[in-house]
Amino acid sequence: MLSAISNRRAVRKYQSKPVSENDIQALIEAFQASPCAMKQTDDLRGIVVTNEEFRQRIEHSTNNSCYGAPLLFILTTKKESKFGERDSSVAAENIMLQATALGLGSVYIMGGALVLNDDSDLLAELGVKDGYEVSVIVPVGYAANKTTGEDRSHRYHLSRK
């Protein structure tokens, strides 16, 4: 298995140390390389947040759902899109795997994404376009603790025929 896949673990506590610009660019490339359904490239839009004031307002609005991470990828999708949740999920995984490969932690956040959708003022200030909603947030940063995890080798039921 690729080491980024096996090493990726949900990280829920971050150091305040910022992510370097080089690493942010590598994460953006990973986002842009994500699978896209039916060439509907406008169904998914991303916002990269490093601005401290925005970061804190997002934490406040979402009850600290982003766990203090210094970098947030906010993935928004067209409300009526058939593909939005899927496009945003595969993009989130690309970002998380690239983060792992860079020695960074990350986590897929759905709960905070749903809550953020109730804060229309903040969404407008973040530049979320009318007709779009937040689907996933991916906080990224240096993990505060060494991440050890459960055995995932049998997480899901899988049959073979």
Ligand SMILES: Cc1cc2nc3c(=O)[nH]c(=O)nc-3n(C[C@H](O)[C@H](O)[C@H](O)COP(=O)(O)O)c2cc1C
């Ligand atoms: C659809 C989806 C929604 C999730 N939403 C949240 C969330 O809102 N908050 C959170 O802390 N983790 C969230 N997670 C992360 C899972 O809790 C995490 O993947 C799970 O605990 C397994 O751990 P692992 O990622 O280290 O294998 C979500 C994951 C998925 C796939």
